[in-house]
Every structure is written in structure tokens, then in C-alpha cells.
Amino acid sequence: MQGFFGGGLQPSQQAIILDTFPPAKRGAAFGVTAVATIVAPVLGPTLGGYLVEHLDWRWIFFVNVPVGILAVILNGILVQDPPHEQAKKNRKRGIDYIGLSLIVIGIGCLQIAVDRGEDDGWFGSPFIVTMTIIGGLGVFFAICWLLIAKKPIIDLDVFRDKNFAIGCILIGAMGFALYASAVIIPQFAQNVLGYPALQSGLILSPGGMVVIVMIPLVGQLMKIVQTRYIVMFGFSLMGVALMYSSKLSPTIDFKTLVIMRSLQTAALGFLFVPISTITYLTLPQKYRSDGAAMFSMFRNVFGSLGISLSTAAVTERRQADQAHLSSFMTPLRQGYNTFVQESEHTLRTLGRAADSVHQQAVSYTYQTYMKQAQILAYGNVFQYTAIIAFLVVPFCFLISAKTAQGGGGGGH
Numbered sequence: 339m340q341g342f343f344g345g346g347l348q349p350s351q352q353a354i355i356l357d358t359f360p361p362a363k364r365g366a367a368f369g370v371t372a373v374a375t376i377v378a379p380v381l382g383p384t385l386g387g388y389l390v391e392h393l394d395w396r397w398i399f400f401v402n403v404p405v406g407i408l409a410v411i412l413n414g415i416l417v418q419d420p421p422h423e424q425a426k427k428n429r430k431r432g433i434d435y436i437g438l439s440l441i442v443i444g445i446g447c448l449q450i451a452v453d454r455g456e457d458d459g460w461f462g463s464p465f466i467v468t469m470t471i472i473g474g475l476g477v478f479f480a481i482c483w484l485l486i487a488k489k490p491i492i493d494l495d496v497f498r499d500k501n502f503a504i505g506c507i508l509i510g511a512m513g514f515a516l517y518a519s520a521v522i523i524p525q526f527a528q529n530v531l532g533y534p535a536l537q538s539g540l541i542l543s544p545g546g547m548v549v550i551v552m553i554p555l556v557g558q559l560m561k562i563v564q565t566r567y568i569v570m571f572g573f574s575l576m577g578v579a580l581m582y583s584s585k586l587s588p589t590i591d592f593k594t595l596v597i598m599r600s601l602q603t604a605a606l607g608f609l610f611v612p613i614s615t616i617t618y619l620t621l622p623q624k625y626r627s628d629g630a631a632m633f634s635m636f637r638n639v640f641g642s643l644g645i646s647l648s649t650a651a652v653t654e655r656r657q658a659d660q661a662h663l664s665s666f667m668t669p670l671r672q673g674y675n676t677f678v679q680e681s682e683h684t685l686r687t688l689g690r691a692a693d694s695v696h697q698q699a700v701s702y703t704y705q706t707y708m709k710q711a712q713i714l715a716y717g718n719v720f721q722y723t724a725i726i727a728f729l730v731v732p733f734c735f736l737i738s739a740k741t742a743q744g745g746g747g748g749g750h
Contacts, residue, residue, distance in 0.1 A: 387539030444476025505617025518644035545603030552607025572608030
């Protein structure tokens with residue numbers, strides 16, 4: 339129900355900006371809204387951790403009620419439909435129930451397959467196979483229907499605009515990396531380092547402050563540098579930051595985790611506003627609503643996939659890393675024997691019973707082995723996300739050089 343009623347908010351917000359501001363001011367408008375769009379998911383875990391520790395987990399939901407009431411009141415007072423949108427309503431376009439149903443079935447089933455895949459054994463599970471087939475067919479028939487329907491719920495002609503099509507790919511990649519990395523760091527802090535919920539959330543908060551500082555600077559930079567070069571730098575910086583974040587260790591401290599996340603979010607400052615601006619720059623007015631819907635869908639769907647796949651990849655890589663490290667967990671390895679002997683010496687120093695020292699040392703060695711495998715798994719996921727960020731960089735060259743110009747470009 340949250341997704342059903344909230345799904346239309348982001349595309350409506352994008353459409354309002356496009357209808358309200360002329361091209362010369364849209365970059366600044368997207369910069370203001372980017373603070374909410376990017377910072378909210380960053381600061382949300384901090385607030386959530388505070389509510390869980392000091393009140394109750396239900397307050398994560400209750401806290402939205404007064405905000406929602408205020409939003410409804412302000413929306414009624416401040417937001418008005420532009421003339422062309424009012425004209426659309428007067429024509430009574432109707433709802434494309436077939437197209438809507440196919441999109442919901444296709445994307446919904448694929449999302450379930452990705453979410454449940456690791457727990458159910460992926461394609462060894464008949465349920466996952468069924469969800470994948472239904473999801474794939476749903477997406478395929480949805481595209482076919484939208485191409486032939488007289489009044490489709492989404493007009494796929496929006497993708498005839500090259501800048502818009504490339505922008506959707508870029509924002510999807512950004513959403514994937516943003517949400518995947520935002521989930522992985524708190525998970526690592528809690529599951530491996532034993533941080534409480536609030537402290538895990540606090541790791542993300544400074545990153546939100548970095549975005550707030552970076553967005554106005556990037557807005558000024560867009561006046562003198564081609565937008566596509568800014569986006570290229572943003573994805574390159576994100577890839578470097580994610581590769582740096584893969585250097586995890588059992589002794590990593592809070593400060594280092596904050597630096598890792600801050601570098602990741604600094605890259606987002608070079609992405610959201612430039613991508614949003616270039617995406618809509620050449621899109622005709624009649625496609626704005628459809629374009630805003632598709633643009634938001636790409637970000638949200640790929641963001642959800644980022645969360646699901648990164649979580650599944652941690653489990654998958656932990657099992658693989660355990661198998662790799664198990665070859666070192668044998669008395670035939672000198673390193674293993676040395677570690678056990680050092681643990682035994684430490685336990686004797688602590689006054690443990692001599693007859694149980696060896697067994698306790700072996701148990702501690704096993705715990706260390708499991709923890710190291712888990713740390714390697716999180717590092718691997720950061721590496722995979724970094725590779726995705728680097729692979730997206732060449733797509734920036736497909737943005738039209740004429741519309742990507744800084745300074746005189748109308749979109750800035």
C-alpha cells in the first residue's frame with residue numbers, strides 16, 4: 339500500500355518542476371529538490387536507528403503521519419495544474435488498466451524473484467522459476483501493449499529522445515549504486531562490528547551533509563563545464579570511492595567508515611542534478627508527464643534491485659569466501675597452527691583451565707575464520723558496485739555534445 343499510494347509522488351514532483359520552471363532555471367530547481375531526493379535516504383537510517391533504540395520500531399511509520407498531513411495541506415494551497423495539464427484532464431484520457439496491470443505483474447514478479455532468490459536457492463526453486471517467467475512475460479507483453487495501445491498508460495515514444503533514454507540509464511545506475519551502498523555499510527557495521535542501530539545510521543549522516551554542500555557547487559560548475567563531463571567525473575569518483583570502501587578489515591573504526599560513505603555521497607552530488615537536467619532538456623512538452631514517470635521508475639526499480647542484489651551477493655560471496663578460506667583451516671597449514679598456539683597462550687595468560695585451552699583456541703580460530711569470510715564478502719560487493727559505476731562512464735559520451743554544453747546551454 340505504501341508503494342501503491344506513494345509511487346506517483348516522485349514523477350508528479352518531477353513534472354511540477356518541468357512545468358513550473360523555464361529551461362534556464364530547471365538546473366537550480368533540480369538542485370533544491372535533489373537535497374530531499376538524495377539526502378532523505380541517507381539520513382533516514384539515522385532517524386530510524388534513533389526511533390528503534392529510544393522508542394519503538396512502529397514509530398518509523400508513525401513519524402510519517404504528521405509529515406503527510408502537512409504535505410497534503412501545502413499541496414492543496416500551493417500546487418496548481420498548468421493549463422496544458424488541465425486540458426488533458428478535460429479530455430478524460432482514462433486509465434490504461436491493461437498496461438498498468440502488465441507493468442505491475444512484470445516488475446512485481448521480477449522483484450519478488452530477486453528478493454527471495456538467495457533464500458530459496460535461486461533457480462533450484464520452482465517458485466523463483468515461476469516468478470521469473472511470469473515477470474519476464476509481464477515486461478515483454480507490457481512493452482508490446484504500450485507500443486500498440488491507442489491511449490497507453492506510458493507513451494514509449496519518450497525514448498525517441500536520445501538524451502532522455504541515456505538519462506534513464508544513468509539515473510538507474512545511480513539509483514542502483516546509491517541504495518546498494520546505503521544498505522551495505524549499516525549492515526556491515528551491525529552484523530560484523532556489532533554497532534547498535536543508531537550508531538550504524540550515524541555513519542551515513544555526514545554523507546548527507548556532503549551532498550548538501552556539493553549540489554550548489556556542482557550547479558555553478560554546470561555553467562562552465564559540459565554536463566556530460568561532470569556526470570563522467572561523478573561515476574568515476576563513485577567507482578573509486580566504492581573500490582576504496584572495499585578495503586574493509588576487522589579493526590576498521592567509525593571514522594574510516596564515515597569517510598568511505600562521505601566519498602560515495604560526494605559522487606552523488608555530481609550526478610543527480612546534471613542527469614536530471616540533461617534528461618529533460620530536449621524532451622517535448624507533451625512527453626513531460628510520461629518522461630517523469632519513466633525517469634522515476636528507472637531510479638526506483640534499479641534502486642530496489644540494488645538493495646536486493648547487494649544483500650543476496652553478500653550471502654553468496656560469504657559462502658564462496660568460506661569455501662576458499664577453508665583450505666587454510668587445517669593443521670597442515672603452519673599459519674593455522676601458529677594462530678591456534680598464540681590463542682592458547684593468550685587464554686593461559688588469562689587463567690583459563692589448561693584442559694580446555696586448546697578447544698577454546700580452536701573455537702576462537704573458527705569464529706575468526708567466519709568473520710574474515712563475512713568481511714571479504716562485503717568487500718566483494720563494493721567491488722562489484724564499483725565495476726558497474728565504471729561501466730556506465732562510456733554512456734556519458736552518448737549525450738549530445740550540443741545540449742551538454744556549459745555556460746550558454748539553456749538547461750543551466
